[in-house]
Amino acid sequence: MTTGTLPAGEVRTMFDRIAPVYDVMNRLMTLGLDLRWRRLTAEAVVRPGDRVLDACCGTGDLALAARKAGGEITGLDFSPRMLERARRKSPSIEWVEGDLLALPYENGSFEVATVGFGVRNVADLERALAELRRVLVAGGRVGILEITTPTGLFAPFYRVWFDRVVPLLGKLLRGGAAYSYLPASVRRFPGPGELAELMLAAGFDGVEWRTFAGGIVALHIGRAT
Numbered sequence: 001m002t003t004g005t006l007p008a009g010e011v012r013t014m015f016d017r018i019a020p021v022y023d024v025m026n027r028l029m030t031l032g033l034d035l036r037w038r039r040l041t042a043e044a045v046v047r048p049g050d051r052v053l054d055a056c057c058g059t060g061d062l063a064l065a066a067r068k069a070g071g072e073i074t075g076l077d078f079s080p081r082m083l084e085r086a087r088r089k090s091p092s093i094e095w096v097e098g099d100l101l102a103l104p105y106e107n108g109s110f111e112v113a114t115v116g117f118g119v120r121n122v123a124d125l126e127r128a129l130a131e132l133r134r135v136l137v138a139g140g141r142v143g144i145l146e147i148t149t150p151t152g153l154f155a156p157f158y159r160v161w162f163d164r165v166v167p168l169l170g171k172l173l174r175g176g177a178a179y180s181y182l183p184a185s186v187r188r189f190p191g192p193g194e195l196a197e198l199m200l201a202a203g204f205d206g207v208e209w210r211t212f213a214g215g216i217v218a219l220h221i222g223r224a225t
């Protein structure tokens, strides 16, 4: 299944361009809740001493949360500008330029893999899940935090927020025009049940999810079989 409509090179260029405003936009878009969601993701899957791959690490906030939970972290991303910002936050974490769709690691290299707001952007979601499974040890854990589309009471508010307010905020910040891409990328992405099915098909079991903020964000966890 292909979820991204932009070629990988364009996605990378887009994130390079967004990098200077990325953290500010996260805080504004989520009213500061994003840090809590990353903390809960890390706490759900990371145990002290685990080797953790945070793929699509961006500016590093989920990797930092995973370290706080006791992991030994490798952060990987294909955008050099996002990685630059991550490095500034913590020079001691290993930050690697690389592609989630072709991870530069041997099978079974990590106890935990996390991805925060990243899988929505990849050109081939099934391949991304298979790569995450491949680099985990059997019994290893995955945590995927991603924006999703709520149903029910919250849906109209969500549509206004993502379709109107977020692109507008993006336009006001230098380099943020690419945020007009966000609503489309969320709409294209599978819902929580479908993502869980894809995780099962990729070799994870015990797949569960919980949602935050009225169903705007979903955390999926699973165990490598």
Ligand SMILES: C[S@@+](CC[C@H](N)C(=O)[O-])C[C@H]1O[C@@H](n2cnc3c(N)ncnc32)[C@H](O)[C@@H]1O
Pocket (backbone or CB within 6 Å): 008, 011, 012, 015, 038, 055, 056, 057, 058, 059, 060, 061, 062, 076, 077, 078, 079, 082, 098, 099, 100, 101, 115, 116, 117, 118, 121, 122, 123
């Ligand atoms: C929305 S940001 C998320 C950053 C961070 N995980 C967070 O929690 O804020 C998505 C990141 O995924 C990266 N990315 C997208 N596709 C990728 C791929 N195939 N391989 C590596 N990184 C990728 C982008 O460069 C970008 O930094």
